[in-house]
Amino acid sequence: MNRRRDFIKKTALGALIPTTGLPLYKTGQGKIRQTDYSELDRILEEPVLDLSALKEPVILESVELLRFEDNFLCRVRTKDGAEGLSVGNNFQMVHLYPIFTNRIQPFFIGKDVRNWEQLLEEVYVYQSNYKLQNLAFWVPLATLEFAVLDLLGKLSQKSIGNLLGDVYHSEVAVYQANNYRGKSALESVERIRQNVEETQARALKFKVGGRMSKNADYPPGRTEELIPLVRKTFGDDMVIYADSNGSYTPDEAIRIGRLMEAYRYDFYEEPVPFDWYEETLQVAEALNVPIAGGEQEASMHTFRWLIQHDALQIVQPDIYYFGGMVRSMKVAKMAAAKGKECTPHISGGGLGYLYMMHFVSAVPNAGPYHEFKGFNNELPLECPTSPLTSEGGVVKVPTGPGSGVIIDPDFINKHKEVV
Template identity: 55%
Template structure:
């Protein structure tokens, strides 16, 4: 099925590729689009999203999936995939989410892939959402298990082809280094203490950009009261004009509340305004975007490619922030990044904070031409014993991290540590037949 689809779209998509993939133009102020512009935007998004992502042509022979194992030890959740020919891939899941979602992985996601040709990864990632009516659990419930399995399969293909996983979803590496921004995730502390913590962390990361929290997190009650209005100018005055500054409201405001906050951010030359209203208040987001010049950013919670299409085509966002785990893997995330690129928008992915979340994010950012200038950096879980031959995975004196270039994900997990894990093995349903 995958090959047939490629043949059908080959000629038309090749023509569209040059319009989809170049570096986007700079952000323009949000403005309402005309009906004709809206239809043109939808057409660009659809052409971009239809382009194949996984580079199947690198693998001429079938790669049948033989076993899928979910490995558990304390707070660690790993996924190990093996092919019939002995190829192996490993991924590190989002442990916080997998702690409650592992039954879905073992019973509803992994079984569909057993005996299948892993080269059909794109089609399989779509089909598994229908298997056992998994689409009814759309969101983190199925997307974290799907992403966990996809990362292991990509790691396997990377090792087979001696390529980093970025080169399995892109023709080239656009960003061999990732400039980081230093985030502060605290919300219920004073502006002065927030400043202290940002200064402390920037001294370590050497970041040239920062981001902090606004509002009450999906609540219109802020503690301490008036914190955001005081903090926005204070951060700029403390860090100076050269620091790139953004802020995340996590859906704290109504449109009426969000607009004056955004105007204050514009006054102090902030880079972007993240989730000013609850993430699924699309019309309200558009109201805020239409009233402001500062780019809107959205995507951490977004489960739908079609909804991304709507906010992009309607010029409601300047930056998409899909999460590698929360949105179901790199293939789905790449489609959104390409839609954004087609409309001159940036992609600054959200990062899951556990395991190897920021490493998967770096590989993804390395593979897209429309990445933002700075990306969030989160430390590893120090309980994870790993080595990386091609990167320190820490920011240098210029606030940049080198993306690993070793095959697959680019890190090696201590085999003795892996051996401590309990194996939760997926079982193929009796009525399934091998792909070949």
């Protein structure tokens, strides 16, 4: 069932009283808004993890980054021999592993990870790590967090989703993500059709524009032909999303967005470059198709602005790029307070799809469909509580302790510690 933007755009405020102490914001359309962040700020102060079952300290005796070829694992161990394991975002870690070993690993050895949320604040300042903010810092830190959550889940006999809060979704419906830029509209739609058949997904997302291309299409004319063609090919019942990866200036983004509206698209992702915040708001105010974004965002403060000012209707933190599930859950909760959905972006490779499912399971305002780029069949693992396959476009979330999967010990032993 197609979702439509269900919020009413706010009208300009009347006369504002300067003595309120609240910041004022003037939009691109000349509206004046009085900004009250108190509700979102309360959410940011609330703890995310439920670690009440852990009465004794959980001290990390070792933090290891392990590598076999271009696959990275993180293994944490306590003095009592408990262990947590994660799989990194290998596309990024192959470049970023020195930040893990030099700027993150030393800080956490000897720490009680029941205090994880406070430690996130402290490591951000440690050795001026805040100067590295963005993927360079947050991807290695997320790799560690997933291993710590695996450890804490095993110790408390809870799934990662249960550590993050109540589990609202035992299954996750997926949308099939595709990227066939460079192909003609006809070739693109045929490849999309084949992908959808493989997963039986009831929703899909494809790329428009040329990716941060200043309005250039790739190839020329592809987008305007493809938008109606995808709807015609898949029919009215298919949920369809489109992602421009910041391809457009505001005027062109609005023009393309109106074409999506004509063909009843369900969200429009990153219509302008990701850090064009006022321009994102300008596009959102001009269109009725919901605007999605946040994949590239590294700042909690900026998500706060985007949510408060209605620049996004759907927030998409990437749980690797944004530094883990704890930070991403704060974004989801801010979005929920303003009646918005959270549909996290998923990085390809590793066990990104598994971590996404655990995260989504605990998000009450999760969107109806979530990004899927394929299962990683190269990792030898077992999952006693889920087949980890897409049946009718739906994947069952594992319920075992921690991540709920067991990686083949022989495969782990092939990895050598990165020092």
